[in-house]
Amino acid sequence: MDSINSRIAEELGVRPQQVEAAVGLLDEGSTVPFIARYRKEVTGSLDDTQLRHLEERLRYLRELDDRRASILSSIEEQGKLTPELAREIKLADTKTRLEDLYLPYKQKRRTKGQIALEAGLGELADGLFNDPTLAPESEAARFVDAEKGVADVKAALEGAKYILMERFAEDAALLDKLRSFLKQESVLSARVVAGKEEEGAKFRDYFAHDELLRNAPSHRALAIFRGRNEGVLSASLKVGEELPGTLHPCEVMIGNHVGVENRSRPADKWLGEVVRWTWKVKLYTHLETDLFGELRDNAEGEAINVFAHNLHDLLLAAPAGPRATLGFDPGLRTGCKIAVVDATGKLLDYTTVYPHAPKNDWDRTISIMAALCAKHSVELIAIGNGTASRESDKLVAELVKKYPALKITKIMVSEAGASVYSASELAAREFPDLDVSIRGAVSIARRLQDPLAELVKIDPKSIGVGQYQHDVSQLKLARGLDAVVEDCVNAVGVDVNTASVALLTRISGLNATLAQNIVAHRDANGPFATRAALKKVSRLGEKTFEQAAGFLRVMNGDNPLDASAVHPEAYPLVQRIAAGTDRDIRSLIGDSSFLKRLDPKKFTDESFGLPTVTDILQELDKPGRDPRPEFKTATFQDGVEDLKDLEPGMILEGVVTNVTNFGAFVDIGVHQDGLVHISALSEKFIKDPREAVKAGDVVKVKVMEVDIPRKRVGLSMRMGDTPGEKVEGNRGGNRGNGGNRQQQAPRPRETATAAPANNAMASLFANAKQLKKK
Numbered sequence: 222m223d224s225i226n227s228r229i230a231e232e233l234g235v236r237p238q239q240v241e242a243a244v245g246l247l248d249e250g251s252t253v254p255f256i257a258r259y260r261k262e263v264t265g266s267l268d269d270t271q272l273r274h275l276e277e278r279l280r281y282l283r284e285l286d287d288r289r290a291s292i293l294s295s296i297e298e299q300g301k302l303t304p305e306l307a308r309e310i311k312l313a314d315t316k317t318r319l320e321d322l323y324l325p326y327k328q329k330r331r332t333k334g335q336i337a338l339e340a341g342l343g344e345l346a347d348g349l350f351n352d353p354t355l356a357p358e359s360e361a362a363r364f365v366d367a368e369k370g371v372a373d374v375k376a377a378l379e380g381a382k383y384i385l386m387e388r389f390a391e392d393a394a395l396l397d398k399l400r401s402f403l404k405q406e407s408v409l410s411a412r413v414v415a416g417k418e419e420e421g422a423k424f425r426d427y428f429a430h431d432e433l434l435r436n437a438p439s440h441r442a443l444a445i446f447r448g449r450n451e452g453v454l455s456a457s458l459k460v461g462e463e464l465p466g467t468l469h470p471c472e473v474m475i476g477n478h479v480g481v482e483n484r485s486r487p488a489d490k491w492l493g494e495v496v497r498w499t500w501k502v503k504l505y506t507h508l509e510t511d512l513f514g515e516l517r518d519n520a521e522g523e524a525i526n527v528f529a530h531n532l533h534d535l536l537l538a539a540p541a542g543p544r545a546t547l548g549f550d551p552g553l554r555t556g557c558k559i560a561v562v563d564a565t566g567k568l569l570d571y572t573t574v575y576p577h578a579p580k581n582d583w584d585r586t587i588s589i590m591a592a593l594c595a596k597h598s599v600e601l602i603a604i605g606n607g608t609a610s611r612e613s614d615k616l617v618a619e620l621v622k623k624y625p626a627l628k629i630t631k632i633m634v635s636e637a638g639a640s641v642y643s644a645s646e647l648a649a650r651e652f653p654d655l656d657v658s659i660r661g662a663v664s665i666a667r668r669l670q671d672p673l674a675e676l677v678k679i680d681p682k683s684i685g686v687g688q689y690q691h692d693v694s695q696l697k698l699a700r701g702l703d704a705v706v707e708d709c710v711n712a713v714g715v716d717v718n719t720a721s722v723a724l725l726t727r728i729s730g731l732n733a734t735l736a737q738n739i740v741a742h743r744d745a746n747g748p749f750a751t752r753a754a755l756k757k758v759s760r761l762g763e764k765t766f767e768q769a770a771g772f773l774r775v776m777n778g779d780n781p782l783d784a785s786a787v788h789p790e791a792y793p794l795v796q797r798i799a800a801g802t803d804r805d806i807r808s809l810i811g812d813s814s815f816l817k818r819l820d821p822k823k824f825t826d827e828s829f830g831l832p833t834v835t836d837i838l839q840e841l842d843k844p845g846r847d848p849r850p851e852f853k854t855a856t857f858q859d860g861v862e863d864l865k866d867l868e869p870g871m872i873l874e875g876v877v878t879n880v881t882n883f884g885a886f887v888d889i890g891v892h893q894d895g896l897v898h899i900s901a902l903s904e905k906f907i908k909d910p911r912e913a914v915k916a917g918d919v920v921k922v923k924v925m926e927v928d929i930p931r932k933r934v935g936l937s938m939r940m941g942d943t944p945g946e947k948v949e950g951n952r953g954g955n956r957g958n959g960g961n962r963q964q965q966a967p968r969p970r971e972t973a974t975a976a977p978a979n980n981a982m983a984s985l986f987a988n989a990k991q992l993k994k995k
Contacts, residue, residue: 334387337380421453439523528687548666605636637685730768857890869944895934
């Protein structure tokens with residue numbers, strides 16, 4: 222465990238004692254939000270990001286240790302565990318390295334090499350390998366034995382070849398060398414499958430694509446893998462460009478490693494063939510599969526990270542607040558669904574209207590909506606951004622213009638996941654008698670009021686802020702996104718007397734059962750008057766209370782601290798601060814100028830250090846403060862409702878819907894998000910698009926390119942960029958094609974030259990390259 226803690230500490234750049242303390246808390250059942258917020262003294266103020274990394278690496282390294290113990294036990298049972306091998310296994314720092322070391326000892330089906338060994342051909346293989354001056358045919362003749370399955374000289378040499386091939390292919394040091402070389406020098410090559418050009422048009426960027434494996438970003442790797450899975454693309458790893466009759470650089474490396482040299486001795490040609498077959502038959506596919514697997518794992522990790530960042534930004538988007546809202550779920554043939562909720566999100570009224578084709582009941586719809594808005598004092602209209610959204614936006618704009626006295630504000634809202642919620646068991650319990658389609662309108666209205674409270678009811682994967690979410694490990698994705706939801710909910714905190722079961726479930730220390738018990742207790746006994754009253758909830762024990770209490774708020778309760786993020790365990794400290802300043806707690810809260818004059822160091826003791834005291838004084842200044850930004854809205858341009866309405870040079874307002882490693886997607890109101898490439902996000906150099914924007918931001922963009930057949934829109938946030946012009950910016954990219962998601966890497970003609978060259982085999986390879994250059 223000490224080695225695990227030390228390794229994680231080195232990765233995080235912190236002291237091993239901090240990691241040891243955090244691991245101890247996690248093992249005791251503490252959650253990341255609780256540790257990050259309320260155990261700063263114990264961990265040396267590790268934040269939630271560091272703790273999430275620690276948690277993930279701890280899981281991986283413990284799995285690695287478990288596998289290590291299993292492998293050591295297996296090899297020891299075989300009687301083949303040497304001190305040197307045991308030391309190498311104990312030093313293995315990745316699962317790949319561990320499996321390479323285990324490969325020769327792994328139980329496997331009978332191979333051609335094993336069959337040859339059983340036939341007594343090991344002596345022939347060793348003899349030719351150790352003494353290349355021997356003539357292969359002459360030596361092989363001694364081992365011909367029909368009873369053992371060795372029919373002739375050819376069969377004997379074939380068996381000896383497979384013995385050496387398997388020996389070479391199971392050499393962990395050789396595998397490590399080849400893998401490292403291929404990581405640096407190989408080219409990821411994609412080609413269109415013949416006859417799939419039209420069917421796979423969306424993968425056109427990869428029909429003839431080559432780039433260094435080490436440079437392949439996650440989105441391109443996942444796109445290629447998806448194209449391959451759909452049968453549109455083929456993908457392979459290439460190193461250099463071979464001439465017929467020349468050696469592959471990896472064959473040179475194998476020869477160097479095992480000591481095979483071409484010195485014109487009788488067995489050299491045969492041994493060279495063994496090396497060639499080792500690469501082509503045994504190692505190439507194996508290593509390509511391994512490296513593709515590693516590329517996919519890394520790409521998945523980045524894709525999940527991008528998804529997590531976007532989800533975080535969306536969940537912590539600015540809430541419109543407790544205002545009566547009309548949710549408008551647009552539709553055509555089946556009509557538009559309307560739901561009105563009050564300031565708390567309670568459903569007040571609902572109906573279905575048909576303003577669009579085929580009924581075109583436009584004027585009547587406006588009258589119905591005006592009546593509903595007047596009846597329920599509606600302040601906001603949330604319009605879902607799906608089918609017929611721009612037509613519906615125009616409808617609501619006419620309503621606002623026709624009835625100015627209503628003082629209504631309209632906002633376009635992402636409806637991603639609304640249909641998933643509508644058909645969920647949770648929605649059925651909440652609205653058992655309500656049509657599924659109306660539930661969607663309720664969700665649209667509520668997510669404007671409080672995005673966090675509503676979006677936690679939806680599976681994070683259905684919210685629509687990630688790319689390739691169906692191509693990545695669903696277990697890792699779910700784990701990563703669940704962590705984001707947990708962190709966001711606890712960062713904001715919830716009102717325990719109004720929060721839904723879905724929201725309470727995400728609170729530190731709680732689960733679905735406890736959340737249901739809290740709501741059931743609330744329904745049966747009325748609102749909680751204090752946090753302490755939570756201890757009366759069925760199955761909510763002391764440990765759970767410790768983990769959850771600081772994130773549960775009791776508004777207007779008996780104790781003003783219950784409405785803050787101050788943990789009940791720290792209430793005595795607040796009482797001491799109040800007594801030491803001759804103030805009562807209620808008068809302390811919100812007295813910013815007084816609190817800022819206090820010296821936190823004067824109130825520290827053995828239980829509460831400087832970080833906690835500082836946090837408490839800040840919380841008393843602004844109790845229960847919401848970390849989310851101020852509510853803003855974007856205004857889509859009138860008359861721009863479809864791709865065909867766009868023209869290069871237009872300047873539009875939009876909302877960032879998704880941020881990736883290569884740029885940001887922006888909703889400009891045409892049913893197809895446009896892409897602002899990373900090179901067009903800012904006038905200055907940026908390494909990460911999140912330095913410039915985040916999901917939910919309202920931005921101004923210029924239309925750079927419109928590709929209607931491929932449904933692509935290129936945008937720029939650099940107002941000085943000119944459509945159609947290649948402007949070399951800080952990133953050296955093409956700023957005139959903001960929508961171009963493809964960045965072609967140069968085809969590396971010289972990658973193969975990095976192969977080791979210190980024997981006759983290497984000389985042959987080098988000579989072949991020189992001939993080709995001529």
